[in-house]
Amino acid sequence: MAAKLLRMVEGRGEIERGPVAEEKLLAGRPQQLTEHFFTNAKDNFFCGVWSSDAGKWKLSYSEDEFCYIIDGEAVITDADGHRERVTTGDAFCIPAGFEGSWETIGSVKKFYAIYEE
Incomplete structure (x- = not known):
C-alpha cells in the first residue's frame, strides 16, 4: 500500500482541551487547545x-x-x-534539553512538529 499525503485541516484532528498543569504555572490560568493530526508508526514524531x-x-x-x-x-x-518574543509568521525550533518558560501574550496559535528520541 502506498503512503498517502496527510493534510492538516482544522476541525479534522483529535481535540484535547485543558488547563496548563498547576505545578508548571507561573502566572494566570491559561487554557490550551491541541488539535493533533499525526503520530508516526514509531510513536516518536507528532x-x-x-x-x-x-x-x-x-x-x-x-x-x-x-x-x-x-x-x-x-x-x-x-x-x-x-x-525571545515570537509573533505571527515566526518559525523556530526548541531543542531537547531546553529549560525556561513560555508566556502567552493575549492568545497564540501555532503549528507544531515534535520529534522525540
Missing part, C-alpha cells in the same frame, strides 16, 4: 495545531519541537533569562 490564552508556565523539553506561529504572540525565556 504534529498538529496548539493554542492557548494568556498565562505563563515553566518549560522542560525532552523532545525537539518545530513551531510556526499562526497567530498571536508569546515570550520564551531560557534558564539564563534570555527572552
Whole structure:
C-alpha cells in the first residue's frame, strides 16, 4: 500500500482541551487547545495545531519541537533569562534539553512538529 499525503485541516484532528498543569504555572490560568493530526508508526514524531490564552508556565523539553506561529504572540525565556518574543509568521525550533518558560501574550496559535528520541 502506498503512503498517502496527510493534510492538516482544522476541525479534522483529535481535540484535547485543558488547563496548563498547576505545578508548571507561573502566572494566570491559561487554557490550551491541541488539535493533533499525526503520530508516526514509531510513536516518536507528532504534529498538529496548539493554542492557548494568556498565562505563563515553566518549560522542560525532552523532545525537539518545530513551531510556526499562526497567530498571536508569546515570550520564551531560557534558564539564563534570555527572552525571545515570537509573533505571527515566526518559525523556530526548541531543542531537547531546553529549560525556561513560555508566556502567552493575549492568545497564540501555532503549528507544531515534535520529534522525540
